[in-house]
Structure formats: structure tokens, C-alpha cells
Amino acid sequence: MEPALITRGLGKNYGHLAALVDMTLTVEKGVIFGFLGPNGAGKTTAIRVLMDEIRASSGGASILGLDTHKDSVALRHKIGYLPSEFTLYPNMTGADLIHFFANLRGGVDTDYVKVLVERFDVQMTKKIGDLSSGNQQKIGIIQAFMNKPEFLILDEPSGGLDPLMQRELQGLMRETADSGGTVFLSSHTLSEVQRVSDRVGIIRQGKLIALESIGSLRAKGIRKIEIELAREPDVSVFSGVPGIRSLLIERNRVFISHEGKVQTLLAAVMSKCELRDISTNEADLEEVFLTYYHEESA
């Protein structure tokens, strides 16, 4: 099956500044692809190139078999897009805006729009300028999903949404993927990506530094370990112990982010201190992400 998205050596330079460097990526159909990176990493630049708002300095990309530059108009029939920073026309009502975009797009099912409006509980008769940013975001989401797109590009879509609505959005993304659509979800909210994505790409300083499935990222084996000792330990206890990524000592409690065999860590601690309690947790993506980030910057 042809992949949903292929980028080949995609790059974007602004003078001497490289905002996006040689991004090569393939996203299969029917998945939610999490595109992770800190602010300013190049996520939005990559998306704007895909949307043909800006032009690649090198390389190219295709979505659903169509070139993102040459076939951009034809492609946009099949795409739903929510930019990260957008403004809706403040003098229109939500209904006006949806109607306006539906006119431009053509072939929008108004019944489906009604379903989306109900799901997101949006006031469509109020002037957009008078709506809260969360409600404006909901209208942005509705316009992105209303044509039942085969490929969705969502750039930080959860901004301004309350947890309930975030869950609704995640449900909608999952439904899209389950029915064969593809979602390209750019975010720095890692918990969100962790919850919905099938695969993750991590971008930093314009470079794609990791491309993994959620499962294999978790399998990196980073753990959060909390140890309670009889008395406050000296920091030298932990020096030289392999796999410690971060260490925080609060009196007799020690918080460790650890990668590798726990046995080695425990042996080192127990040889010098009296252990009272221990608890371990699987690291969330946040820590995995920070790990990658630190590794790259080191």
C-alpha cells in the first residue's frame, strides 16, 4: 500500500538559518503520527512546507501520492488542516465561517458538520470575535474535520481546549485513523501524543532525531524510581552508578530517573544505606523525550 506521507530530504533555510534539515520520513496510511519537538524545533516549518505555504529549499514531499507543491490545490481536496496559530474572521459567526469554507471547498456534508458541532458543543451563532479562544479552537477543529479528510494535519490542536474536549478530539483522531485516514499530529504536549499516537517522530533544531513506534520508545526502559532510606544519603552513594539520568535527594527520599538494569542501582544503594521502601514507574514519553533531547544537546 502506498504510504500516506513521504518526505525526501526536506529542508528549509532562511538565509543561513536552517529551520528544517534533510527530513526524510514515511507515514503509512491509517495511523496517527505524533510529530514531537520543543518550541522552535521546526514542526510548524515542516507543516507549512507540506501545506505549500512556504517552499522547500531542498527535497520534496508527497501526500496520498500527490506532490505537496505541484499538486497542492488538488491535494487540499483531500486534506484537513488546523494551523498552530490561526485567526478566524472575527466579524463572522461560526456558522458563517463554516459555510464560507464549505463553499470554497465544495462537497461538505452539512449533516456531518452538525454532528461535529454537537460533539464539540460550539456556539455557532455568536460572532467569532466574541468567542473565547477555546471556542475559536473548536471551530478551527470542525473546519479541519468537516470534509472527512483522508489526511489530517493538526498543528498543536489542543491549545485552549479543556480536558473533556481534548478527549473528544483524541477520539475523533482515532476514529479517522481507524477508518483508514491518516493523522499528522504536531505537538509538544507529550501526554497527548502518548495517548493517541501509533508512531512518533522527534524533531529538534530542524532535524528529525528519532522515529519510533510508541511501544519501542517506552521499551527504552527508562524508569522513575523513588527510594526511601533510613537517613539522608550522601550524594557520593550514587556517583559512578551506571544508568542514572537524573537524581534528586530530598532528605531521606531519593528520586531517580534510571535507564538499564535496576539490579545494579539497588546493589549500589544497599551496600551503603538501609533501604526502607521502593517504588518504580514506567517513564512517560515526557522523560523519554527529555532523554533524547539531552542526548542530542550533549
Place this chain on the structure above:
Amino acid sequence: MTAIYVRSVTSHLRAVALGVLALAILFIFGMAIYRSIDMSILDQLPDNLLSMIGIGPKADVASLAYNAIFSTYGALLIGGIAIVIGASEVAGRERDGTIGLLLANPISRGRLVIESAMALFTLFIVAGIALLGVGLLTPQFLDVSITGLSIGGFVTQLIIGTVFYGFLALAVSAWTGKSQIAIGISSSVLLISFLAAGLLPLISGLEEYARLSPWYYINAGDPLRNGLDLGAIVVLGSASVFCVLLAWVGINRRDLRSRSGNIQILGRLRWNPFATQLMGRITGRTMVSRIWIKTIYQFQVLSLLVSIFMFGLMGLVMGPIYADMGTTMAQLADSYPPEIIAFFGGGDFGTAEGFFQIEIFGLVAPIAIMIVTIAIGAKAIAGEEKDKTLALLLANPISRSYVLTQKLIAMLIWGLVVAFATFAGVALANLISDLGMNYFNLLATCVHLLLLGYLFGGVAVFLGAAIGRVGLAIGVSAGAALVINVVNGIAEINNGWWEKFTPFYWYSGTDPLINGFNVTGIFILSVATAITIGSSYPLLNRRDLRG
């Protein structure tokens, strides 16, 4: 003074500097040309007529350059810039949604207004110093005598006058929170007071009413010859302080807006439940059916205001004024040497055609139509980029070219409305006051006017599409229009060979009000517009959009 003051000064410095630069170029060029002309012809003109065309009595090379370029074009240009700055200081911040964060700091609204006013004042003091420098140095280089002229007093009065219009815009902006309204009202006051100060002194019985026009005080007491007129400074100064106080009261008594949109006359009706039902039946979802229709709605306030202004004030008011002055004018006209007639843009002051050519079609009508076409043209693409709405718009399966074409349709339609309003206004004046002008020639003039508007609107479209910056597109196209107009005016006096290279020649140089359509002129203006607009497409399609 704090960060607001510094920020306001620095953010507007470029606009003021560009305005001063344009004016300086005009002044140097103008003085150089005037120097080469035999000025003795001006001695034959009556004083009040010279005052009317902004030259002032006892004209010589220097005073002609100072008065015509600084007092007329300069005051309109600098006053216009002051208005835009004044309007953007409070309402612009509300429109951009930045006022909330700004006032999250321990700064009172009153202080925001005061610092904004201080910034505006500072900017124009700097502009005044720069203009003074230009005004003093240029005659030195060109070897023109300025003995007995008080350049300092003249520039001071000019600057204080323009600052007043800026403060007026600040007051309206602080009361309404709408920068479009502030610009609309203040620039109407600017234009009306400009006309009133020039025309009222010529009408017997109404002479004294000229003192009600703020513009009158820019030249009151002839500061160029007699030095600073303290009375005028007191009047302008008090009016300015009053405007700042008004602004202070205004901003303190209302709710601030956040990211407010433009005002929409039709939109207002739509929020009224009864009107909604009615409008819904009549229009359905017309407003949002097409980009061009949406753009028509978007620019309705500006375009309708300008159209009403041209129809009502220009057309209806000018007719009776001319009818009232006609006899005097005709007598004066008999004594004109032909060079003078050329100086007036080819119009004969003694005829209704000549009067309307000078008073309406010479400067005011081109400004009016260009306000509309340049605003729509510059914002066609760049406005959507600035407002961050273009990304969503282009997420739809439409090309950049399609969006541009749709916006152009709106520009063409609103330009047509303004030109038609001008035609209708003058035609009505012609009918009511029985001025005897030929309607077909009037139509021809308005068609020429329309094409001129389209051309400079096209320049704004080109710049907006090519660079994506609204301010630059408006500034450069309006500045180009101003410079070319002055060059054309000078060429007409001087019979300069370059005259036929300026669009203004093909607009009015062939006197369409007397001679009707000029096919060559129409062809040249149309082709120039088509080339300008046509070349904006490939540039738009090639570049990165701003987001």
C-alpha cells in the same frame, strides 16, 4: 516616560521618516523646478486666488515651494500619517489583541493615552526638525533667496497643526476602540477643513467661518513671512490638549475590546433578531458565498464613507459654492495669462469645468478613490497574512491566484462605486445649480479617474502580493502616487517632456472634463494596470507566505 512611549516612538518612526523623506524629495525637486520658471506671471494673480491654491500672496520661488509643497501636500501627507498613528495607538492595540497584555502591567489606561500622545508629539517634533533642515538647506544648495522668510515659524505652525489631527484620531480611537472609524472621521475632518480653509474666504459673507477650520491655523498670520503666529499656536495647542483630554476620558469610560474586527454596517443589522430574520430571507448566506463578496463586506465602511463623502460633500456642496462665486471667478479668469491656466492643471478657473477640475478632480477625487483601491489592493493578500487568516483560507482547495483574483473583483467593484458616486454627485450639482457642464465629459472624467484609481490600487496589489506587507504596500503606492502627482504638476507648468510618462497626465492632462474621453489615455492607464496586476500573480505564486 516608559516602555509604551519608547515602543510607540520606535514602531512609528519608519512611517514618519518615510513621509518626511518623500516630502523632502518633493521639496528639493519642486524648488529646483520652480527656480527655472518665470515667476512673474504669478504677480498678475489676485491674492485670494493664490491663497486658494495654496501658494499665498506675493509669490516668489521660495514661498511657492514652501507653500505649495509643505503647506499643501506636506500637511496632507504628514497629517494623514499623524492620523494613522493616532488611530493605531489605542484602537490598533485592541485590534491586534495586544492591549490586554500591555495593561496587565501596572499601567493605567490614562497613562497609556498620555504616553501615546507624548510619543506622537515627539515623532512630529523630530519630523519638524528634519523638515526645517530640508527647508533651510535646500535654498542654500539651489541658490534661492529666502531673505525675510521665517522657515522656523512656518514649520512649527505646520507641525502643531498636523499633530492636532493625530490627537483627534487618538481621541476618536480612545472613545470607540475602532481604528477604522478613527481614521475615517479624522481624515474626513482633515479633508473638509482643508477645503473649508481654502474656499470659505472666497465666499462673501462666509469669510470668517474659515476660522472654524483647524487647517486655517496652519497658515494663519502667514507664518512664512511674519513668523510664528502665537494666536494660531494657542488655538491649535488648546485644541490638541483638548483632544488628549477627550482621549483620556474616552478610554477610561468604556470596555476594552480584544481582537475586535472591523465595524460592519450590515453586520450590525444581522445581530438584531428582527433584522436577522429579514436579512436571512433576503440575502441568505450571500456574505459568505464567495471570497469577493466577503471582501466587499469587509471594506464596506471605508468604501461607503468615501463614496458618500464624494457624492455629498464634494458634489452637492461644491455646486452651490461655485454658483455663488461664479461671477467673480469669471471676471478673474478673463485676466489670466495662458501660463496660469496651464498652472491650474489646464482648467480654466472661470468655468465650472475648470473649478471642478481644480477643486475636485485635481487632488481630492484621486485621493478618495486611491484610499479605497490602495487599501483593498494592499490588503488583498498581505492583509490576510497579517491577520493570520491566510493559512486557513488556503487550507481549502483553492490556489493563491484564485484568492488574488477574487480580491481584485472587490477592488474593481468598490472603485467603480466611488467613481460613480463622484459622477453622480457632480452631475447632481450640475443639474441643481445649472452649471452647464457636459454630462458625457463628466462621465469621461470619472472613467479616467476610475482607471487612475485602479492603476495605483494595482501597484498596491503588486506590492502586497510580492512582499506580503500591508504597511509597505500602502506606503509605497500612496507615496508613489503623491510624488508622481507633484512631478506631473511641475511638468505641466514647465511643459516638461516627461509629463506624458506620468499616469496623472493621462488621467487629467488631456482635460476630459472639457474634451471627453481620451482613447490613448484610457488605453495607457488600462494597459499599465493590467501589467502591474498581471505581474503580481507569478510573484505571489513564487514566494513563501508569511504566517
